[in-house]
Amino acid sequence: MPSTTQVLIAGAGPTGLAAALVLRRNGIDVRIIEKQASTNPGSRGSGLRPRTLELFHQLEAKDIIEKSSQVIPIRAYKPGTLEVAKDLWMETVNEATPQIPYPSVQLMGQGMTERLLRGHLAECGCNVEFATELRSFEQNGDGVIAHIARIEGDKEVTDTIHAQYLIGTDGARSVVRKQLGLAFLGETREETRMLTGDVRFTAEGLDRHHWHRFGDMNSKMVMLRPCPSIGTENDGFQVMLGGPEIDLNPLFANKQALCDKIAELVPAKFDFKEVIWYGEFRPNIRMVDKFSVGRVFVAGDAAHCHSPTGGQGLNSSVQDSVNLGWKLSYVLKGLSPPSLLETYSEERLPVIAEMLNLTTGVLNQSAIGTDASFVRPSRLLMLGVNHRTSSIVLEELSPALAAVPAYGDSNVEGVLAAGDRAPDAPGLVDAKGGEHRFFDVFRTTYHTVLVFAPNVEAATHIINAIDGKYAGVVRAVVVLPGSAFLDKDEKASSVLTLCDAHRHAYTGYRAHEGETRAVVVRPDGFIGASVRTAEGVERYFAKIFVSA
Numbered sequence: 001m002p003s004t005t006q007v008l009i010a011g012a013g014p015t016g017l018a019a020a021l022v023l024r025r026n027g028i029d030v031r032i033i034e035k036q037a038s039t040n041p042g043s044r045g046s047g048l049r050p051r052t053l054e055l056f057h058q059l060e061a062k063d064i065i066e067k068s069s070q071v072i073p074i075r076a077y078k079p080g081t082l083e084v085a086k087d088l089w090m091e092t093v094n095e096a097t098p099q100i101p102y103p104s105v106q107l108m109g110q111g112m113t114e115r116l117l118r119g120h121l122a123e124c125g126c127n128v129e130f131a132t133e134l135r136s137f138e139q140n141g142d143g144v145i146a147h148i149a150r151i152e153g154d155k156e157v158t159d160t161i162h163a164q165y166l167i168g169t170d171g172a173r174s175v176v177r178k179q180l181g182l183a184f185l186g187e188t189r190e191e192t193r194m195l196t197g198d199v200r201f202t203a204e205g206l207d208r209h210h211w212h213r214f215g216d217m218n219s220k221m222v223m224l225r226p227c228p229s230i231g232t233e234n235d236g237f238q239v240m241l242g243g244p245e246i247d248l249n250p251l252f253a254n255k256q257a258l259c260d261k262i263a264e265l266v267p268a269k270f271d272f273k274e275v276i277w278y279g280e281f282r283p284n285i286r287m288v289d290k291f292s293v294g295r296v297f298v299a300g301d302a303a304h305c306h307s308p309t310g311g312q313g314l315n316s317s318v319q320d321s322v323n324l325g326w327k328l329s330y331v332l333k334g335l336s337p338p339s340l341l342e343t344y345s346e347e348r349l350p351v352i353a354e355m356l357n358l359t360t361g362v363l364n365q366s367a368i369g370t371d372a373s374f375v376r377p378s379r380l381l382m383l384g385v386n387h388r389t390s391s392i393v394l395e396e397l398s399p400a401l402a403a404v405p406a407y408g409d410s411n412v413e414g415v416l417a418a419g420d421r422a423p424d425a426p427g428l429v430d431a432k433g434g435e436h437r438f439f440d441v442f443r444t445t446y447h448t449v450l451v452f453a454p455n456v457e458a459a460t461h462i463i464n465a466i467d468g469k470y471a472g473v474v475r476a477v478v479v480l481p482g483s484a485f486l487d488k489d490e491k492a493s494s495v496l497t498l499c500d501a502h503r504h505a506y507t508g509y510r511a512h513e514g515e516t517r518a519v520v521v522r523p524d525g526f527i528g529a530s531v532r533t534a535e536g537v538e539r540y541f542a543k544i545f546v547s548a
Helices: 014-025 050-058 062-067 110-123 175-180 249-253 255-265 313-332 338-366 456-466 504-508 534-544
Strands: 003-010 030-033 074-077 084-088 132-139 144-152 155-168 184-188 194-203 211-216 220-226 236-242 270-281 284-288 296-298 447-452 474-481 496-500 517-521 527-531
Touching: 003 014, 003 144, 003 313, 014 030, 014 110, 014 313, 030 132, 050 062, 050 313, 062 110, 132 155, 132 175, 155 175, 155 313, 175 296, 194 255, 220 255, 236 255, 249 255, 249 270, 255 270, 284 338, 313 338, 447 456, 447 504, 447 534, 456 474, 456 534, 474 504, 496 504, 517 534, 527 534
Parallel strands: 003 030, 003 155, 074 211, 155 296, 447 474, 474 496
Antiparallel strands: 074 084, 132 144, 144 155, 184 284, 194 236, 194 270, 211 220, 220 236, 447 517, 517 527
């Protein structure tokens, strides 16, 4: 008898794990399978962008943020010596603001990110099924029939899973994408080769506070980045090695040859302990022309792959998952029509297309080998990524806004519009004196309607319009100016009322004292609507729900 589930996810990297966690947080039944027999030990995908950190916060996975580390400067050395030539920063370390609490890139090896996500998923009653491979599938109007094979001891066992939906997060060689027949347009830079991997060692003269660079890509180069999540003795390094003067082929065949090459290029006394993993990298710059066919979706590397020089891969993939996850949850709960799922492709395609252009530009610049080629543009922080052109956002306060790129800089026009990321705001005080922040209010399980009003009475018409509707997936929060009076004796209400004592919310959301307006924040942390009236809120939810 075939087993059943609401959603089957093929691939248990960060993309699949994030998708599974969003769905489980929403109460959806999920199975997640992984072809590999064990977890990924590597540090690839180590740069966590601010926008992704925000999503981990709202996904109740803050331990990823807390255990990540700050970026460190690159230290370049004079040829053949340990004499420092210069220090430079690939990423700028920015000051946190009330609206942007995570302003800089943080570092964590992908293996650690996956481990923490698996822990949260296990708490939600879902565990990765390793050594289980999706072989093929077919779909119809009722669901997807997936044919899988798993290893049990020394035997291969085949099975069938009936799912309502299938998500392919199975990497660049995706079985799901290939069987859907999706175009995977782009190029492979065969001439650009690098070796990347994780090695445990100690070396005299190399501290753990810098990313050490010897040589350049015009001839031969090795970069050694201290990585705390590698090994257990604070001796792990991520290694990147390449250049036209290095023959990489012998290195791939022999771990000792790799260690010898590192020692040859770096004038230090090494004590090599372990080569954890290493592999070949060639830039593969491709993307699908659509993210779904019927009841089957692709996300992450299964949908797009590119140069890692911009550090966007894991981050874009997680953002794919959160976008799809909340929409699929609503449809499975019967709250939203299946047509809502079409906006997954609509919203993510322009973002990914622009991301590929950006990362390819960074790759081309990196090939020059100058110091400037190591500096990353601020747009890659992803804070300006937006869905302003989406068919399901509603902007009534500034309808004449000019179109901005999908990777637009964060609020460069001084205007916050529907489709933009929703800022944080700390220091919000409730009637009992408790403090709140928006990022602790926002969740991937519901919409948050922020009602900015001079007093509670002025917010009533908007609150009444959503009260008792939408099956618990809409939460209202009244935000009063700092001058407003909060009645401590007021009876408990299901509506959270907060006083913006420090004006962080009013400043971040471009609200004005004395006016009444509503900002609807989606479960993925983007603004779905910016309106003035209850009717505006209802118009937005009519785009989302079956009967709004």
